[in-house]
Amino acid sequence: MTTSTVYVNVVEDVVKKLRDQFRSEGVDDSVLTEVQELWELKLMQNGAVLERPANPHARGANVPTPVHDLNVPYEATEEYETPTAEMLFPPTPLETPMQTPLPGIQEPVVYQYMPQGPSDYTTVPEPGVAGEMKLGRPAPYMQQPSAWMNQRPLGVDVNIAYEEGRDEDDAGISQPPMTKDFFTLSAGKRKREDFNSSYIPGGYIPQQDGAGDFISEIVQENEIHLDTGLSNERLKAQTRNKADLVIDSIIKSKCTSQKISQVDGTDENADDANENYNASADQDPLDINDALKEVKAEANDDDEPPLNEDDDDEIDELDQGGEEPSTSHLVLAQFEKVTRTKSKWKCTLKDGIMHLNNKDILFAKANGEFEF
């Protein structure tokens, strides 16, 4: 049995044995299903399980891309694909004109609309594949330009809603002005911000942050006072006083509202709790280290006691080091016998999982000989 088969069996066994128990406690089956799916997904992502267990909706994700997409680089299976910009902001057919920087290039736009042929029907049922079809940008083959090509202003509207005003103006103008807009729009989200700054003529940008809010109110009040005819000097004093008070209150509110939680290491007990193994029967290399260290210390006591003072500190730091990195080598097993003769150690382990060089190896029995 391969490692991955054993893992899959373990997952199914756990879920099977928990199903009745959860049902009797009133937990919905969907929760257990979700646990299983997430667990299997993580195992696949880690590479511990090579192939997803037989699942009706999973197989379709591995269907190869249609023949006419040979120019497209291979895309990973849709279910596990990390979200790309295309998936987060799904490209509608109307949006594809945005990808044409020049008016002369028509193929990408055409590609989206052409009746794509019989091979597509085989992949239609998959929700993710529809997205993949639209990802096939590079296909460069020409098609006869269809009548809708001339409906470009209509096609552009969805993506550049703020340009509705301009579209009306540009209806009679030839294409180059439209392409100029495409250049600015191709910058992604930036385009909206740029547009906002230029959208309001006159250059006044209303302040969005809160710093000047109170002061602007005071300014407004003062402007009203001016109208009622107060003298300038009195006005200045009043504004200064009011402004000072307001500034003080702002500073106080900001100081008291912020409570910075301390995240540096005052409490190290949490890590120690995780290190509390069953002392009776199981052991891993760290524990073996402790046992060995004690023996070593006894042997050297007569000669150089001070040398051992710092040894425990190093091990303690190891224990309290927090989460081990995922590629650290590890053997988790139950020991049957550990013996030592002078500097030669022999141990017999059983039922173990070794994680070495990023691979998992399971064993029923292990014999080890170490000399140090």
Added chain:
Amino acid sequence: MATFELYRRSTIGMCLTETLDELVSNGTLTPEHAIQVLVQFDKSMAEALETHVKSKVTIKCLKSLHSNILWLRSYLKDGTFAHLQIL
């Protein structure tokens, strides 16, 4: 009955722990149920290792060292593995 929790530190155990952490933090699962899942995992994992796995491993590490940290590392670099897998 107490179970051996050491297998929770393996790859499969860590994946399960992460899954349960996510579900508990978004409220899908209660912590008590999560602990039940972990305990059942301990039992199933131990049983699977006993029954399904038959392979034997011999480990030899013949280089002598002075500090425990170095011992761990060269355990892997200089040790010779003879891995006999019985299917």
